Amino acid sequence: MKKLLSFLCIFTMVFSLTACGGQSGAGNGSEEEPPASQTVHSQEPEQTESHGQPFEENSKGQAEQENKETADTEAVDTPKEAEGSHVLVVYFSATGTTKALAEYAADAMGADIYEIVPDEPYTEADLDYGDSKSRSSIEQNDETARPAISGSVENMEQYDTVFLAYPIWWGEAPRIVYTFMESYDFSGKTIAPFCTSGGSGIGSSAKNLHSLAASDTTWLDGERFGSGSSREDMVSWINGLGLDVTAE
Numbered sequence: 001m002k003k004l005l006s007f008l009c010i011f012t013m014v015f016s017l018t019a020c021g022g023q024s025g026a027g028n029g030s031e032e033e034p035p036a037s038q039t040v041h042s043q044e045p046e047q048t049e050s051h052g053q054p055f056e057e058n059s060k061g062q063a064e065q066e067n068k069e070t071a072d073t074e075a076v077d078t079p080k081e082a083e084g085s086h087v088l089v090v091y092f093s094a095t096g097t098t099k100a101l102a103e104y105a106a107d108a109m110g111a112d113i114y115e116i117v118p119d120e121p122y123t124e125a126d127l128d129y130g131d132s133k134s135r136s137s138i139e140q141n142d143e144t145a146r147p148a149i150s151g152s153v154e155n156m157e158q159y160d161t162v163f164l165a166y167p168i169w170w171g172e173a174p175r176i177v178y179t180f181m182e183s184y185d186f187s188g189k190t191i192a193p194f195c196t197s198g199g200s201g202i203g204s205s206a207k208n209l210h211s212l213a214a215s216d217t218t219w220l221d222g223e224r225f226g227s228g229s230s231r232e233d234m235v236s237w238i239n240g241l242g243l244d245v246t247a248e
């Protein structure tokens with residue numbers, strides 16, 4: 001009986017030690033929860049590694065984030081960018097007056113700008129309207145004259161509104177502007193002409209250019225500006241046209 005009791009006692013001790021050992025393991029485990037979080041922590045370096053390794057992943061993540069940001073920005077900026085990208089200001093200027101006004105217009109609308117550059121530049125003598133034999137006089141007297149243009153507008157298709165600016169020569173647009181009109185298809189586009197002059201109005205110049213455009217071109221009333229016209233004058237004219245473009 002004494003032996004049996006001793007055996008039972010030993011058995012009970014061994015059993016409870018074993019059980020304690022198990023619990024102790026679990027207890028360690030739970031104590032090692034921080035280590036467990038170290039494991040998460042230790043995954044961070046892995047992630048860092050994977051940041052490093054897959055710059056792809058990182059780059060991709062960044063790219064996605066950037067794309068998202070770009071998309072967000074685009075979503076916000078789209079109307080403005082669209083306005084800027086679908087309007088083109090085209091000008092011909094022999095002595096700089098029209099150029100300045102065209103630049104006001106393009107800048108005010110955030111529009112693209114294109115200069116009609118003659119293949120053969122006009123010299124001072126060419127522009128001498130007091131000389132009936134000067135190049136400008138000869139060209140303006142010849143309805144069929146089409147002075148060549150150097151260069152061209154890239155992707156005219158992308159523009160739906162074209163501001164067309166030129167100086168008045170003998171009451172009309174210089175013939176090189178006719179060359180420009182005949183070089184592109186303005187179907188479905190809106191054209192807003194404006195001119196500069198020493199005093200003459202836009203007169204029949206715009207009407208004659210209009211006759212060179214496709215029948216489905218929307219032709220707006222033109223405006224004449226003088227050398228003293230300001231940016232504000234230009235902005236106010238543009239904003240009065242009723243276009244979905246705002247000049248500032």
Ligand SMILES: Cc1cc2nc3c(=O)[nH]c(=O)nc-3n(C[C@H](O)[C@H](O)[C@H](O)COP(=O)(O)O)c2cc1C
Pocket residue numbers: 092093094095096097098099127128129136137166167168169170171172196197198199200201227
């Ligand atoms: C050949 C030639 C003819 C011109 N004919 C006229 C005209 O008929 N009426 C007018 O008011 N100004 C006339 N001008 C003056 C210009 O229209 C004016 O100076 C214009 O603003 C010049 O623009 P630009 O500097 O962009 O070339 C003429 C100028 C030249 C060179």
